[in-house]
Amino acid sequence: xKITVPIALRWSDFDAYGHVNNAxxxxxxEEARMEVFWRPDAGVEALPTALLEAGPGVxxxxxxxxxxxxxxxxIPYTRRPIDVELWIGRLGGAHLxxxxxxxxxxxxxxxxxxxxxxxxxxxxxxxxxxxxRIPPAVRESWQSIxxxxxxxxxx
Amino acid sequence: xKITVPIALRWSDFDAYGHVNNAxxxxxxEEARMEVFWRPDAGVEALPTALLEAGPGVxxxxxxxxxxxxxxxxIPYTRRPIDVELWIGRLGGAHLxxxxxxxxxxxxxxxxxxxxxxxxxxxxxxxxxxxxRIPPAVRESWQSIxxxxxxxxxx
Amino acid sequence: xKITVPIALRWSDFDAYGHVNNAxxxxxxEEARMEVFWRPDAGVEALPTALLEAGPGVxxxxxxxxxxxxxxxxIPYTRRPIDVELWIGRLGGAHLxxxxxxxxxxxxxxxxxxxxxxxxxxxxxxxxxxxxRIPPAVRESWQSIxxxxxxxxxx
Amino acid sequence: xKITVPIALRWSDFDAYGHVNNAxxxxxxEEARMEVFWRPDAGVEALPTALLEAGPGVxxxxxxxxxxxxxxxxIPYTRRPIDVELWIGRLGGAHLxxxxxxxxxxxxxxxxxxxxxxxxxxxxxxxxxxxxRIPPAVRESWQSIxxxxxxxxxx
Numbered sequence: 001x002k003i004t005v006p007i008a009l010r011w012s013d014f015d016a017y018g019h020v021n022n023a024x025x026x027x028x029x030e031e032a033r034m035e036v037f038w039r040p041d042a043g044v045e046a047l048p049t050a051l052l053e054a055g056p057g058v059x060x061x062x063x064x065x066x067x068x069x070x071x072x073x074x075i076p077y078t079r080r081p082i083d084v085e086l087w088i089g090r091l092g093g094a095h096l097x098x099x100x101x102x103x104x105x106x107x108x109x110x111x112x113x114x115x116x117x118x119x120x121x122x123x124x125x126x127x128x129x130x131x132x133r134i135p136p137a138v139r140e141s142w143q144s145i146x147x148x149x150x151x152x153x154x155x
Numbered sequence: 156x157k158i159t160v161p162i163a164l165r166w167s168d169f170d171a172y173g174h175v176n177n178a179x180x181x182x183x184x185e186e187a188r189m190e191v192f193w194r195p196d197a198g199v200e201a202l203p204t205a206l207l208e209a210g211p212g213v214x215x216x217x218x219x220x221x222x223x224x225x226x227x228x229x230i231p232y233t234r235r236p237i238d239v240e241l242w243i244g245r246l247g248g249a250h251l252x253x254x255x256x257x258x259x260x261x262x263x264x265x266x267x268x269x270x271x272x273x274x275x276x277x278x279x280x281x282x283x284x285x286x287x288r289i290p291p292a293v294r295e296s297w298q299s300i301x302x303x304x305x306x307x308x309x310x
Numbered sequence: 311x312k313i314t315v316p317i318a319l320r321w322s323d324f325d326a327y328g329h330v331n332n333a334x335x336x337x338x339x340e341e342a343r344m345e346v347f348w349r350p351d352a353g354v355e356a357l358p359t360a361l362l363e364a365g366p367g368v369x370x371x372x373x374x375x376x377x378x379x380x381x382x383x384x385i386p387y388t389r390r391p392i393d394v395e396l397w398i399g400r401l402g403g404a405h406l407x408x409x410x411x412x413x414x415x416x417x418x419x420x421x422x423x424x425x426x427x428x429x430x431x432x433x434x435x436x437x438x439x440x441x442x443r444i445p446p447a448v449r450e451s452w453q454s455i456x457x458x459x460x461x462x463x464x465x
Numbered sequence: 466x467k468i469t470v471p472i473a474l475r476w477s478d479f480d481a482y483g484h485v486n487n488a489x490x491x492x493x494x495e496e497a498r499m500e501v502f503w504r505p506d507a508g509v510e511a512l513p514t515a516l517l518e519a520g521p522g523v524x525x526x527x528x529x530x531x532x533x534x535x536x537x538x539x540i541p542y543t544r545r546p547i548d549v550e551l552w553i554g555r556l557g558g559a560h561l562x563x564x565x566x567x568x569x570x571x572x573x574x575x576x577x578x579x580x581x582x583x584x585x586x587x588x589x590x591x592x593x594x595x596x597x598r599i600p601p602a603v604r605e606s607w608q609s610i611x612x613x614x615x616x617x618x619x620x
Contacts, residue, residue: 008186011185011186011189012182012185012333024488040235043262061482067534068534070531077209152531178337185332220380221378222378222379226373226374226376318496321495337475345544350544351543351545354545364476389503417508
């Protein structure tokens with residue numbers, strides 16, 4: 001199963017060339033990740049995979065250990081949310097590799113694939129900074145969105 | 156008439172103190188302004204006041220000439236969009252003064268007033284950079300959202 | 311006494327119109343403020359006014375209660391640091407009002423005044439969030455950079 | 466030859482965990498790249514490799530086609546500029562692969578390797594968006610900073 005998360009762009013995401021800034025793209029992927037993996041405020045409807053606690057003071061944190069991103073087609077200015085497809089490419093003991101494909105906003109045709117990316121996250125104890133195993137209930141839920149890792153063209 | 160525009164926060168809006176960064180708040184107001192005053196992509200539903208063209212290459216641009224902002228209560232991390240109330244406090248020949256009040260996300264109680272702000276914009280010809288009168292049809296539409304300018308407590 | 315702080319711009323400060331983004335300007339002022347008021351790492355030379363502790367876990371924090379900014383002339387792309395003149399316009403019991411004027415990089419002629427701004431900060435106990443008086447030694451040092459508050463043209 | 470470019474951090478680079486935000490790191494690398502490859506304003510001293518023209522309206526643009534980044538040790542808040550070592554890992558006909566290693570600020574001991582990264586850029590005609598060969602004089606200059614591409618641990 002791949003999850004499609006629509007993410008609203010901001011005017012400030014666009015640089016002096018009128019493209020989404022290369023760094024800002026990582027913030028857009030970060031938002032998609034928050035939606036899929038982090039528990040929202042009480043009372044907000046959430047995906048079943050949204051099981052991590054966010055914010056300062058939590059017992060288990062996630063650290064990003066690496067990211068790769070391939071910019072295929074620049075994203076022009078649009079007010080519609082773009083479609084981020086997100087899934088887990090690899091599910092390890094304490095880490096997971098998240099895969100993404102970023103597509104044109106829903107309803108725009110042709111539907112272009114703008115960006116491919118992947119992020120490796122490791123869960124750590126906030127107190128010690130040491131890796132901690134993904135809890136069994138979390139792992140079981142996340143298993144449902146494991147698919148083949150995104151394949152990059154250019155490396 | 157005041158318009159309420161829900162704006163999604165991003166994880167990266169929050170600084171090392173867990174508050175929405177003071178500068179990032181201006182980007183949030185910018186998004187609310189885009190929604191109210193700028194024409195969206197073809198096929199996207201728009202407010203009747205959304206009459207300006209955005210993006211590079213347009214004939215008429217808006218420049219920000221000044222902004223004031225009052226931070227009343229820090230905004231805690233939330234996944235719900237916050238409520239930006241936006242209206243025109245003054246409508247001049249070539250410029251307009253936009254007023255804002257930023258409130259807790261819908262459904263959160265008590266509903267707190269986090270921020271008050273105002274932005275003065277001037278319309279200019281892109282080619283010459285000189286001020287240009289707000290076109291009559293635009294002025295007429297914008298007249299509907301003119302209210303008393305936001306009043307700051309602390310100045 | 312007014313202090314001149316050169317601040318390096320970043321390519322990402324510039325928006326789709328080739329101007330420093332209006333919100334990013336507040337980040338540039340924030341950097342100038344850090345330089346003047348916050349103690350740097352051990353071993354880094356500091357201004358005598360740089361007496362506050364930064365970072366999470368400090369006993370006394372500063373909160374921004376309001377900001378005003380006037381954009382006079384857009385800043386074109388430049389690799390030279392721009393000159394931020396910074397002083398204290400008002401020094402209260404627990405708060406201070408910082409004034410700024412942002413000028414062309416040193417050596418550029420004519421030297422343009424791009425931006426005027428002011429920020430009101432209040433010192434608070436991190437634990438309680440309540441205002442706390444500026445410590446006498448800090449006040450004495452800061453007294454040396456008190457000048458007439460910046461005067462805005464357009465309000 | 467590897468070039469060391471000191472890059473000033475900003476307070477706003479740090480997220481709610483007190484670390485340099487993962488996306489902001491790409492902006493820091495972007496600044497190092499500007500310094501090494503883009504011609505500065507007239508009168509500013511430049512590296513001999515700084516031969517591309519920046520800004521809107523240029524004939525040849527560079528597009529980022531991919532990036533990889535490995536976050537080894539989080540960067541704590543510091544007011545000293547961090548040291549970005551930058552070199553060319555591969556120099557193709559129309560593209561180049563830039564390698565980076567990000568180290569503790571000069572003078573901090575122990576000197577830690579915080580981040581490894583690489584960016585693939587392609588030169589294109591601004592008018593057509595099509596790849597264009599790196600001009601011979603530029604290639605010759607860039608040849609001096611070609612070294613073995615950065616090697617990632619974790620992929």
